[in-house]
Amino acid sequence: MLGNLKGLMVTFATFFRKPVTYKYPQEHKPIEDRYMGFPVLMWDEKVEEPYCTGCMVCVRYCPTQCMSAVMKDNPLHAEGKSTRRKIVDSFEINLGRCILCGICVDVCNFDAIEMSHEHELSKYARNDNRTNLPRLLEMGRSYQKESGWKPKPVKETKPEPETKTEEAVEAEN
Amino acid sequence: MVDLSTEGQLDTVQMMVNMGPQHPSTHGVFRMVLWVDGERIVDLEPHIGYLHRGSEKLCEGELYVQIVTLFDRMDYISNLNNEMIFCRAVERLMGLAVPERAEYIRVILCELNRVASHLLFCGTFGIDAGAMTPIMYAFRDREKIQSMFEAVTGARMMHNYIRIGGVKGDVPDDFSQRMGALLKVLRQGINETDKLLSFSEIFLARTKGIGVIDAETAIAYGMSGPSLRACGVPMDVRKDEPYSVYDRFDFGIPIGEKGDSWDRYYVRVEEMRQSMRIIEQALEQMPDGPTITPSRLVLRPPQGEVYVRGENPRGEIGVYLVSNGADKPYRVKVRPPSFCNLMAIKELLKDTYIADAVVILGSLDIVLGEVDR
Numbered sequence: 448m449l450g451n452l453k454g455l456m457v458t459f460a461t462f463f464r465k466p467v468t469y470k471y472p473q474e475h476k477p478i479e480d481r482y483m484g485f486p487v488l489m490w491d492e493k494v495e496e497p498y499c500t501g502c503m504v505c506v507r508y509c510p511t512q513c514m515s516a517v518m519k520d521n522p523l524h525a526e527g528k529s530t531r532r533k534i535v536d537s538f539e540i541n542l543g544r545c546i547l548c549g550i551c552v553d554v555c556n557f558d559a560i561e562m563s564h565e566h567e568l569s570k571y572a573r574n575d576n577r578t579n580l581p582r583l584l585e586m587g588r589s590y591q592k593e594s595g596w597k598p599k600p601v602k603e604t605k606p607e608p609e610t611k612t613e614e615a616v617e618a619e620n
Numbered sequence: 621m622v623d624l625s626t627e628g629q630l631d632t633v634q635m636m637v638n639m640g641p642q643h644p645s646t647h648g649v650f651r652m653v654l655w656v657d658g659e660r661i662v663d664l665e666p667h668i669g670y671l672h673r674g675s676e677k678l679c680e681g682e683l684y685v686q687i688v689t690l691f692d693r694m695d696y697i698s699n700l701n702n703e704m705i706f707c708r709a710v711e712r713l714m715g716l717a718v719p720e721r722a723e724y725i726r727v728i729l730c731e732l733n734r735v736a737s738h739l740l741f742c743g744t745f746g747i748d749a750g751a752m753t754p755i756m757y758a759f760r761d762r763e764k765i766q767s768m769f770e771a772v773t774g775a776r777m778m779h780n781y782i783r784i785g786g787v788k789g790d791v792p793d794d795f796s797q798r799m800g801a802l803l804k805v806l807r808q809g810i811n812e813t814d815k816l817l818s819f820s821e822i823f824l825a826r827t828k829g830i831g832v833i834d835a836e837t838a839i840a841y842g843m844s845g846p847s848l849r850a851c852g853v854p855m856d857v858r859k860d861e862p863y864s865v866y867d868r869f870d871f872g873i874p875i876g877e878k879g880d881s882w883d884r885y886y887v888r889v890e891e892m893r894q895s896m897r898i899i900e901q902a903l904e905q906m907p908d909g910p911t912i913t914p915s916r917l918v919l920r921p922p923q924g925e926v927y928v929r930g931e932n933p934r935g936e937i938g939v940y941l942v943s944n945g946a947d948k949p950y951r952v953k954v955r956p957p958s959f960c961n962l963m964a965i966k967e968l969l970k971d972t973y974i975a976d977a978v979v980i981l982g983s984l985d986i987v988l989g990e991v992d993r
């Protein structure tokens with residue numbers, strides 16, 4: 448009897464507290480800065496082109512093989528506007544298969560891909576989550592605007608992944 | 621008085637009752653075929669494998685850095701503990717040293733994960749016994765832990781934060797303050813859940829003396845963790861074979877007396893308090909410094925094999941890793957605590973009432989993702 452009454456007291460005390468529930472579709476829980484939503488591609492505003500060169504390192508390391516990338520010669524490089532010799536031609540991430548592990552972000556040598564805060568991605572058709580390059584860049588730009596993302600200063604770009612890349616290529620051969 | 625005895629007039633027939641795999645109280649997809657005589661369970665046959673994803677086999681086809689994500693998904697309630705055990709196995713094989721600060725971050729997060737896991741257990745165990753309220757309280761507090769994880773690791777459940785050689789990144793600047801505030805809230809929350817459920821007479825009647833197992837039988841079945849400690853065996857890998865920096869903290873191992881369902885429940889409640897003591901000490905002692913020993917992305921550990929074990933919220937988890945020097949492991953074998961604990965289910969359920977089956981199964985705190993792998 449006493450044990451039950453004690454329990455009731457706890458319930459009673461809660462009457463005087465603020466409710467903790469977020470009424471989801473109307474009210475959203477604030478997102479933490481580090482939140483890892485779906486990966487998006489970043490947009491270089493200085494040159495007006497994507498950072499991504501289509502080097503396929505992320506594609507190789509993705510545990511679910513949910514991405515694909517194609518590389519092409521950069522026309523802006525020929526005009527002398529850009530330092531990137533190669534640029535991404537097409538890129539696709541099947542966000543329905545992405546497990547949000549963040550490995551692609553870790554391995555990219557060009558700061559081209561980031562985990563955005565995007566996390567609501569319900570679609571009507573089964574393959575609507577296969578996201579192509581324009582859409583990924585659009586998502587990237589809105590993430591850039593929202594979070595004030597800046598590329599890492601050149602000095603800090605990790606020299607190590609370069610060697611890793613070679614090694615990975617070796618491993619493939 | 622009317623004579624209600626039916627002796628000599630009616631024969632009782634054993635009946636087969638199928639429990640699961642889509643039964644809400646089997647905590648996943650677990651199926652038991654029960655043979656009942658009236659309300660009593662005469663015999664049972666557990667069926668597992670409905671959630672089998674072949675994780676161990678999948679590990680053989682992935683790079684070492686990618687396997688961490690698979691371990692996340694094995695025991696999806698204590699992801700960080702699982703990540704840590706795999707990373708430790710690879711580190712041991714390669715002889716890779718982990719920076720001190722990374723060890724402390726790991727311990728803090730793992731213990732926090734333990735609290736979250738046990739909170740979930742308290743809530744669902746309440747439901748198993750027919751109490752609907754505690755899960756609301758438990759989830760309220762667990763949610764705060766998940767937010768904390770989100771702030772540190774970037775994900776609420778599948779973190780991929782503990783990496784081979786350390787952790788992914790340093791904790792945010794306001795980590796200590798936030799942890800301090802969180803611990804205060806948690807302490808109060810755990811006390812509330814405790815008050816609400818632990819000594820409620822109805823709950824006591826449902827759990828005391830139900831599903832008793834003695835220490836010898838439990839050890840013979842290979843049980844570990846809180847389920848074994850409830851029988852009065854103070855076995856805890858964190859104490860017996862201290863790994864990481866666990867030997868630097870002062871904490872107790874709560875043990876039960878009888879080994880019944882209530883003991884298994886209350887050991888976990890006490891364990892949460894001990895975990896918070898560890899977190900407090902770790903926060904105080906945490907040194908500055910790097911958080912990861914840089915290593916190559918494509919790891920090629922030397923040829924050899926290694927077995928490491930650690931304490932998961934559910935018991936002793938072990939990883940047996942064989943490497944043949946390639947960039948992918950030759951074999952990864954996991955000793956899952958819930959699978960071994962589940963072994964004793966036949967012993968526990970024999971000759972109990974069918975209504976208690978749910979409570980006893982719940983008290984083992986199994987996670988089917990880990991049982992089936």
Ligand code: SF4
Pocket residue numbers: 498499500501502503504505506516535554555556557558559560
């Ligand atoms: S690794 Fe970076 S640059 Fe290379 S394809 Fe992936 S996103 Fe583009």
Ligand code: SF4
Pocket residue numbers: 486508509510511512513514540544545546547548549550551552
């Ligand atoms: S987050 Fe992980 S699963 Fe998703 S695209 Fe990147 S590497 Fe692949």
